[in-house]
Amino acid sequence: MVCRGGVTSLRPKDTVSQILAAPDREELLSWLRQQPLLHRDGDYLMVHAGLLPQWTVGQAQQLAEEAGAALHGERYIETLQALHPVDQLQWRPELTGRTRFAAIIKVLTRLRTCSSSGVMESSFSGPPEFAPEGYFPWFTIPHRRNANVTIVIGHWAAMGLRMTKNLLALDSGCVYGRQLTAVRLEDRRVFQVDCEDNRAKQ
Numbered sequence: 543m544v545c546r547g548g549v550t551s552l553r554p555k556d557t558v559s560q561i562l563a564a565p566d567r568e569e570l571l572s573w574l575r576q577q578p579l580l581h582r583d584g585d586y587l588m589v590h591a592g593l594l595p596q597w598t599v600g601q602a603q604q605l606a607e608e609a610g611a612a613l614h615g616e617r618y619i620e621t622l623q624a625l626h627p628v629d630q631l632q633w634r635p636e637l638t639g640r641t642r643f644a645a646i647i648k649v650l651t652r653l654r655t656c657s658s659s660g661v662m663e664s665s666f667s668g669p670p671e672f673a674p675e676g677y678f679p680w681f682t683i684p685h686r687r688n689a690n691v692t693i694v695i696g697h698w699a700a701m702g703l704r705m706t707k708n709l710l711a712l713d714s715g716c717v718y719g720r721q722l723t724a725v726r727l728e729d730r731r732v733f734q735v736d737c738e739d740n741r742a743k744q
Contacts, residue, residue: 575613579650580606582691586727591697592653594633594660595683599691602650609646621647628652629664654698656680669700681709694725705730 561570580602581588593602612621617640624644625631633645648662655663655670655677663677670679679701680686681693689708696713703723704711710730716722719739725732 575618578606579610579613579647585691586694587688587691588694590651590695592649592680592695593688593693594649594653594656594662595658595680595686595688596660597649598687602688605646606650609643609650612640612643613647631664632661651697653680656683658683667698667700670698681706703732705732 561567564570579589582599582603587593587599587602589602589606593599597605609621612618621640621643624640625648628648631641631645631648633649637645648664652664653662655666655673657663657676658678661677663674666672666674666677670682673679692708692710694710694712696711698711699713699715699718699720701711701713702720703714705725710725712723712725714721714723714734716737717739719737721734722737723732723734
């Protein structure tokens, strides 16, 4: 589902109905479109889903700025439309225009598993140990070029909270009635609160 991007149908598990029905919907969506796709603070990098293992941190920052500029511009709807069908969209350095921007957005907002060469699997959302054959959690690919920072992500509720030296995966399934998780970076102390299952309210 992409609001104002040519795709408007909601899937049963989508949880944005209240936002799309809100009287200030346009203001909310405009605010969201202006937010950065990636944020770096020292040795920490925050992104919704992940980075391709072939990308350095510097490349990821540059690509996120490219795609962000497209979303901030007047022709952002064309970029959103290029995200569909998402399963056919793969990152390649030679991509140009809206397809390039859409592929960057897909990586930063949808990535869970990929091949060792960076081919993304688009449909899998289960636990990492059940990843399709030939695909692996992006952060486990050997010699990942962005392993020099700690990457903070969400997006993967089925994986749950996972903390390693250079990964803080914080999606602990609040929308499914599990927990909302925060981690204090200074000492990695975990804070969690229980959540209601909001899917039934949509």
